[in-house]
Amino acid sequence: MTAVPGSGSETVSLVCDSCGASIKDIECLPEQWPVVWSVVSRAGWVGAPLAIGPHHCPQCGETGHAGDLPGVIKQRWGAAMAEHHWACVIRLYGDIDQSATAELRTVLTDALNRHHNVVLDLSSVRLMDSTGYAELVHVHELSGRRGGQVCLVRPSYPVHAVLRVSRLESLFRIFSDTTAARTGLSACSSHAAEG
Numbered sequence: 015m016t017a018v019p020g021s022g023s024e025t026v027s028l029v030c031d032s033c034g035a036s037i038k039d040i041e042c043l044p045e046q047w048p049v050v051w052s053v054v055s056r057a058g059w060v061g062a063p064l065a066i067g068p069h070h071c072p073q074c075g076e077t078g079h080a081g082d083l084p085g086v087i088k089q090r091w092g093a094a095m096a097e098h099h100w101a102c103v104i105r106l107y108g109d110i111d112q113s114a115t116a117e118l119r120t121v122l123t124d125a126l127n128r129h130h131n132v133v134l135d136l137s138s139v140r141l142m143d144s145t146g147y148a149e150l151v152h153v154h155e156l157s158g159r160r161g162g163q164v165c166l167v168r169p170s171y172p173v174h175a176v177l178r179v180s181r182l183e184s185l186f187r188i189f190s191d192t193t194a195a196r197t198g199l200s201a202c203s204s205h206a207a208e209g
Contacts, residue, residue: 020038020039020040021038021039022039022041024041024042025039025040025041025042026039026040026042027039027040028040028059030059030070030071030074033071033073033074035071035073035074037059058071058072059071059072090108090109091106091107091108091109091110091111091114091118091139092106092107092108093105093106093107093118093121094107095121095124095125097128097129098129098196100131100196100199100200101129101131101132101133101165101195101196101199102125102126102128102129102131102132102133103132103133103135103192103195104121104122104125104132104133104134104135105135105137105138106118106134106135106136106138106139107138107139107140108138108139108140109139109140109141109142110139110141110142110143110145110146111141111142111143111145111146112143112145114145114146115145115146115148115149118146118149119149119152122149122152122153123153123156125153126153126156126157126160126162129162130157130160130161130162130163131157131162131163131164131165131199132153132157132162132163132164132165133164133165133166133167133189133192133195133196133199134150134164134165134166134167135167135168135192136166136167136168136169136170136173137167137168137169137170138170139169139170139172139173140170140172141172142172142173142176147176147177147180147182150164150182150186151182151185154185154186163187163199163202164186165186165187165188165189165195165198165199166186166187166188166189167188167189167190167191167192167194167195168189168190168191169188174188
C-alpha cells in the first residue's frame with residue numbers, strides 16, 4: 015500500500031516506493047481516490063491509478079529507478095477500432111491525458127465519419143484526465159446531432175468512479191460488453207423506426 019492515511023480523517027499521503035518522498039495530506043474521500051490520482055499524476059508521479067502501488071515520484075520516474083519495477087505504469091495510450099454495420103467500436107487503453115488529446119480527437123472523429131453510433135470500450139483505460147472526459151462529451155454531442163449515440167463498455171474502476179463523481183455517467187449508456195451494446199443500439203433503432 016503506497017497511499018497511507020493522512021493526518022486528517024479525509025486525507026491521504028502518497029509515498030514514493032523508490033526513495034520515500036511523499037505528498038502529504040491530499041484531501042479526498044476514499045471513493046474520490048481516482049480523481050485525486052489524476053491530479054497527482056499531473057505532478058509527474060507514475061504508478062497505479064488507485065491507492066494500491068507501486069507509485070514513484072517525478073525524480074525516480076525520470077531517472078529510471080521506477081521503470082524496472084513490476085507494476086509501474088508508463089504513460090502511454092492507444093486505440094483499436096473495429097467497424098460494424100451497427101456501430102464503430104473503439105477499444106481505448108492506457109493513460110489518456112492532455113498529451114493524447116489531439117490524437118484521441120482524431121480517432122473519435124474518424125469513428126464518427128464511419129458511423130453515427132460509437133461504442134467505446136474503456137475497460138483497459140488506467141487513467142483519464144479532464145481533457146479525455148471533455149473529448150468523450152464532445153463526441154457524444156456530435157453523435158447526437160447526427161442521430162447517433164455514444165455508448166461505453168465496461169469503464170475501468172478509475173474511469174467509472176470519475177464519471178459517477180462528475181455526474182457524466184448520466185450522459186452515456188453503459189454496457190457490460192459489446193454484445194450488450196449492440197443489442198441496446200439495435201433496440202433503440204427499432205423503437206426509432208416504429209416512432
